[in-house]
Amino acid sequence: MSALRWTRGAAGLGRALSSSGRRRPTSEEGTLSGLCSSRRSSAASPREQDAQKEWGHAELLEVLEARVRQLQAESRSKVKGKKVQMDRPAKGRSSRWSQKLEAEKEMKRKRQEFLDMQQKQTYTLHTEPRIWSRKDLADCLQPSKKGAARSSEEEEQRLARALQAALPKLGSCTPASAKAVVVEPNTLFLQQKFLAFFECCACTSNMALAHHVLITQHSKCDKQPLLTLDMYNTVMLGWARQGAFKELVYVFVMLKDAGLSPDLCSYAAALQCMGRRDQDVHIIRRCLKEMVEAGFQPQQLFTDLDLAGDERAALLRAVRKAEPAFSLPPQAPDPVNTSTLLKEIYAKKGPKSYPKLHLPLETLRDLFDEQLRVELSPYVCIPSVEKAPVMTKEVTEARKTLKTLREQWERELLRVLQQTKATTACQAHEGQPTLYPFLCLLSEEEFVSMLMQVLQVLPAQGEPLLHLAHDLGLRVLNRHMVKQKQVTNHVQKLGQQYSEYLRLLASDTQVETPCLPREYWESLGPLEAPLQQPWSLAVLLHLGKQLAELLVQAVQMPRSLATPQGSSRLIPVLYHVYSFRSYRQIGILKPHPAFTQLLETAAEPTLIFETTEVPMLCPPLPWTSPHAGAYLLSSTKLMRAMEGTTQHQHLLKRCAPAQLHGALDALTQLGNCAWRVNGRLLDLVLQIFRDKGCTHLGVPPPRSEAPRPAQQQLPPGSSPLQKAELRKELARCLKAAREMHSLRIESLYRLSLAQHLRNRVFWLPHNMDFRGRTYPCPPYFNHLGSDLARALLEFAEGRPLGPQGLDWLKIHLVNMTGLRKCDSLSMRLAFADEIMEEILDSADNPLTGRKWWMEADEPWQTLACCMEVARAVRSPDPTAYVSHLPIHQDGSCNGLQHYAALGRDSAGAASVNLTPSDLPQDVYREVAAQVEEFRQEDAKEGLRVAQVLKGFITRKVVKQTVMTVVYGVTRYGGRLQIEKRLREISDFPQEFVWEASHYLVRLVFKSLQEMFSSTRAIQHWLTESANLISHAGWPVEWVTPLGIPIIQPYHREAKIQVKGGIQSLTFTSSVDISQKPNTLKQKNGFPPNFIHSLDSSHMMLTALYCYRRGLTFVSVHDCFWTHAADIPVMNEVCREQFVRLHSQPILEDLAKFLEKRFCSASSTRSLKPSERVLVAKLQETLRSLPETGTFDLQQVMRSTYFFS
Structure with missing residues (x-):
């Protein structure tokens, strides 16, 4: 992450x-x-x-008069500060500052008189x-007529x-x-x-x-x-x-x-x-x-x-x-998904072993009540895991001052909000669509509380006004949608239906007919929820900017907090300043350094999260439509996208309901996996986190450990070159400090959530991106994160290891170390037995022993597995040991696997383990060897850069480029990847990095073209098709084998300006469907996005068929997880579904769809002559499919290292 x-x-x-x-x-x-x-x-x-x-009319006048009386009666409170005697200006000398202050007071008085006059007016x-x-x-x-009564x-x-x-x-x-x-x-x-x-x-x-x-x-x-x-x-x-x-x-x-x-x-x-x-x-x-x-x-x-x-x-x-x-x-019969790939999933007959949760019905109902309370609250408060400060007098005074200030700010925010509402109401009566109704969506107290939350999270370096406005607008929309469900009795009906739904999942109940969660939920009847159209990005910014301006206007503090000798006069807490980011000047809201220092001194022990940023405490709602599923009350999109993107929602809405059943059920299954925190590992991480961290282990150190320049300033007479070097050094240290701080805060959020959920069972609802790839909704604590994030998570329900489970635990441990990637499974198992002493020492003494686990590729996951292996081998009967640790099976360069299967490329299939072999094939090592052969030829001919690279072309240098070239990385991007790897090699002469990276990326692409000829042919066909489609004026669309409609959201940028206030906000949008498509992004994005849609289809098929067979299954894209005892079954299902997927005429179906969508008479009727020429060429291209080889897909069923 x-x-x-x-x-x-x-x-x-x-x-x-x-x-x-x-x-x-x-x-x-x-x-x-x-x-x-x-x-x-x-x-x-x-x-x-x-x-x-x-x-x-009368009512408006009554409200405005009440507002005037309130303003007249309200006395403005101030924070008491120590009075300081100030020197008066010398006589005869003009004080420009005092004159400016008087002018501002006069302007403020006139403005108030104007507002009072407006409020007293009667509008028609x-x-x-x-x-x-x-x-x-x-x-x-x-x-x-006048006087004539009707x-x-x-x-x-x-x-x-x-x-x-x-x-x-x-x-x-x-x-x-x-x-x-x-x-x-x-x-x-x-x-x-x-x-x-x-x-x-x-x-x-x-x-x-x-x-x-x-x-x-x-x-x-x-x-x-x-x-x-x-x-x-x-x-x-x-x-x-x-x-x-x-x-x-x-x-x-x-x-x-x-x-x-x-x-x-x-x-x-x-x-x-x-x-x-x-x-x-x-x-x-x-x-x-x-x-x-x-x-x-x-x-x-x-x-x-x-x-x-x-x-x-x-x-x-x-x-x-x-x-x-x-x-x-008449009520339409239940729609049935007719996809060949999902036929068995929705068959009424056949064996079904749907898994149930390990918790009883009453426990699950209590968890639902708890989650409902969480979502009805505007935010979640969680204790921070930062080391608590010593409660000195300074800390106590800082917290007391903050409390006093906040009480004042709440009163002042309420006053300014009421004044703004009155002003916007008057403007609306002039016929203008103002923000008045938006400011009525929530209570005034809710708005004030929301603004106070935002104030606490502003960083010391400031927040771009654009980002802050978007965040505030989105918060209002989300809270409004929850309130709408409260006032329509939706919450009560939800509770009744969910209580019945839990009978399907609970461990101590049975239903008459086993079925999928979505099917059971739909059988309970429709649950009406008020439909709210999401606001556009521009509307969100307009509202959010107004709220941000309220903060700037209302939140003030005594000057004495900023300077020891200062007066009690109030000064703003937030300042609107401009700064350059890259070549753009942007507006930033920046807190006063004194306020930032006050927060740091107080060191309050609480973190605040939105309810959708925290894992759920009960099973998520099953996905039943594009707008219903996941959280109980908080709205979640089925298909996540940039704000303002609407084409995905339109496509999903036009779909037949049954067409999406595969995706809906797969997402529901992923979200129904119950999790728990690995408590022993968390204790170790917290110990390191509170003790200045450890960069090598992925535990970021605090900002105090950031590098500092050797000297802050140069002596007089230093040369311009020395000054330039110092500026570079200062910039480097500042950049490092900011990166360390960002990583530290990320870890703080993750570890605080983990500590909060310790000894709890929780769930991670899922949705997908526009390609069909799935993601957990909670952003900070999930299994898609780093090595540390994954190691902290375990399945809440354990399974006995059985006869093969311990072997798979050991193999998984060796996989995490990265030491025996080219060995067979039996060799890895033997290696695990050889190093058992190291494994047990790591489990028993992780921070005081020999620390073998710290040298692994994935150290924290290695340590978690060491602890699980130690407990298993020491148990009386390892086969009966109940394991909670997820075991992974990774695809072997999964993108190339899909390309090789599409093109039936025998040579490519062998390179990525689609064919059976005694040892795993390493495509990265093969590419590195091929590049080395090219280098040797060039070195013999006297090419200097080839001679310099002798001994430096390794698997690690080329791996990232090989892995991503299948997903559309360009030569420019590949060169940057190789340059980064070369700079990490201390022995490589750094003056040759730029030239060597250019040279190597050319050889890597050349090697891949020779090794995967069918892959390049398919990529070229997809790119050319997308190029013609976008030049004719359309974005590229297609439908995945599971029926998910996809459209690429790449359009030409359109600039929109939200005027007024302290700053006009200008933002660019590339997702506006009224704009022409971005041809470059459309054609470059089609091949990788199409392959991503295939790997997501394979994952969803595997998830659904594993669920039918009673397995716990989750995934990180092409990395599949389950219990150790169930690895053989998951491997079987994984291979079966890959073969079934690629047995479909995928490219043929794609060509037919594109031709029907873009080349039919109805689609081309309104085109210009030049565009009709492009369509004719597109039709010719679509009918010229790339040639395929002779690879037999059934070989995948016997390939041990296809996923391993």
Whole structure:
């Protein structure tokens, strides 16, 4: 795992305090609810709603007046500091600083007066639309003449005429979906901002404000193109939930006036509203008739839309009122996955031995309750494993000062937040989509608590405002989504269904028919959860930047903390500064050094994590769809991607449900593996961690151990060359210190989590990337980490070793040392017996003995295995010893294995152990030998660099390049890899590194081309296909053998700017589907991504078939783990599934899919002539598949070292 930045994630060295601010003023709720109300909408009766409707004017005024009274009554608290006598400026001398201070005070006073004046103003919320066309519609909506009262019946008739006049003309408009227009990035941002604004208004019962802003923007000719059908639908749906028919009709009329055509969601909103109001049957029939004429059937309302229970009921009432004989469409039969590769997995018959957890039902239910409490909390506090400081007077005073400051900051943050809400509410009433509804999604206390948490984790060197804003926006979104589930009774229903689901997993219960977790969960019935569309990256940044500015504005401390002689005047804790990163100038929020020093002195013993950054305390929810699975309440994407990437979600949504069953079930199986911490190993690591660490063992030392320059400054008269050398030395030491600090914090997080979970059972939910490769969701403590991270983890459920388990333990130990890679398994086993004395000494005296384990390639995993072997051999019966240690089986250069199988390349297959052999074949050693032959030839001809490299071409020098060339590494990247290896050789003349790396990378590529000719042919075919596809204007797509749809998210960069505030944020996005594809990345990425999709398919197949046979199975990509006793079974399944996978016509199927997707008449209809030429060439390329060899795949079944 790469080193984590100190600033990212959820942890910090401070305690987050709960806020103590006052509750904000509440208001009564009507159809047009108050602007400060955060409650959800209610389905009040029409008469109650009509009685309550005053369009929010009085209510808004009441709220703003209450805010003014609060500000007037609130006294600003200050931290008491020691007064220091300050010298006054000399008479007759002007103090520019005092003048500046007075000017700032005057500006602040005027600004407050302006805000107070704004708050006292009364704003008018527009309700009736301003129509730009269709006079007949405008006449229908014309209000009565002044003084003429209109009865409720007349009002209903007027609205009915308006709707009936609108419906036929709406059907004649151009459908919005037909407007395939490329949207400019900043226009797209504005549209995303509008849509998110309307959605938040609906969530916070601010429909009056949403309606007002929609009308205001609709009435502006230059703004109408920004309003999309989704925006009108969102507002209509919000009114429909409240049964507000008049307002819905107004939005319907505006939709038509904008030249848009309603979709199924539009009709559903209208019918739902009618169902809630018991609307006249003639209007309902008219609406249904127009819907059918537009191409939608009533049955689609209940099959094609995601509806909540009350929405579905209201819709059904309306439809049945118009058509009493209407019946809901029959429930579709359970979809069945028809993939040949998964036929046995989903077969109803056949032997099944699905494993169960080792815990009883009641224990699992208690664990569920505990995990639920964790996810309902905004964060998790965990004790730090850093060595506790001595509680001196200085430490005590620092903690006391921090406590006092935090109490002040919470009050001030609450005040500034309330002021910002009032300001943004006023701006929203001018018709602008402000952040007001976003600031109503959570309580004010929750916002304050969140900001206080973020303040504690800011690094001393500062955090880029862009990163901080993104983090804050994402936190708000995640907490909002959890709260939505709380207010919809989802949590209670989840508890009931999960309790029943545990009967499938618990050790002391049985179900009638054994089945997969997903199948059992679905059999318990649908669990409705409120669907929340994720906000775009630009919206997240806009909200996050506003919250970051609140921190800058509100958080201050006495000047006396910064300078001993300072006054009690308050100074900012955070400063906004600019710094250069590479060639870019970026804005940074940097804490005051005095505040950083205060935190370091206090050394508070707590770390703070987001709930999704901590392993789960109960089994994860089974994955049942792209948006349902993993954590209980926290939303997790099935397919992880960069923020703002949407194409993956669209592809998954279009998939037939059964098509994804293989991936869903494999991810569920991986997440259901229960883990525990290796406590004895953790104690050793903590001992080293607290004692200045050990770089050799992967335990980073503290920053105090960072290298320092021999001298901080040069004597007077030093030469420019000496000064330049000192600057280089200082830069090198600074870089080393920052890297050490980053690694130290990464280890601190991991070890603190391990200590927190000691003696606990926990689970790691999984998801996948866009290629199908799987990853655990918790980022800091998982089995995909370093040697140390893997060694700390054990299976929570143990298995007896059985007759062969001890042998596999010993072989695994030798594999971890890296000493006998070219030996047979029997030779490795004999070697383990030879060094048994060293193994036992390492287990008994790891830090005081001969320390043999420290010289291994993977020292911590070697030590963990030494301890397991020692316990096993000393047990009365080793075959009965219950082992918890995961045993690994690694693929032999797995990417080349897939290429060799695709091309049926006999020579390549032999090099990567696809064929049986007495000894393992080492492709890296073979490449090194081939390169050495080339070098000798060049040296004989007098090539200087070839002569210099004599004796330096080793397996280690070429390994990384050989391993990654199959995944698309270029010659440039390969040269850098070789250069790094050469610099690690102390005897190699460093002046030849650059020339030698260029020379060697050319020979490595030449060797691979000769050894794996079919591999290069397939790579070239994939690259050429991707090149033609992307030049024609499409990103490359394909479907894996398991049915996972894949699209490469490489597009040309688009710049988007979030303006205003302390700094305008400009970010570039390469995942915007409205931009043209990045041809270079598309063609270079296709071969490695395609191979990754194949290795993930092989892993998933192995996981599913191992699960069917009762095995515990996890993986780290092409490294498969299980219990020692089950290694023979896993090896058998692994080979079977590789043969079955590559027995499919993979390249033929890929070519057919690409031709159908990109060369069909429907795909090429809108292309330019030049692009049609490219498509014709693509079709020719796709039909010219690379030639294949004669390798027999069945040989893999007999290959001992295929995975070993």
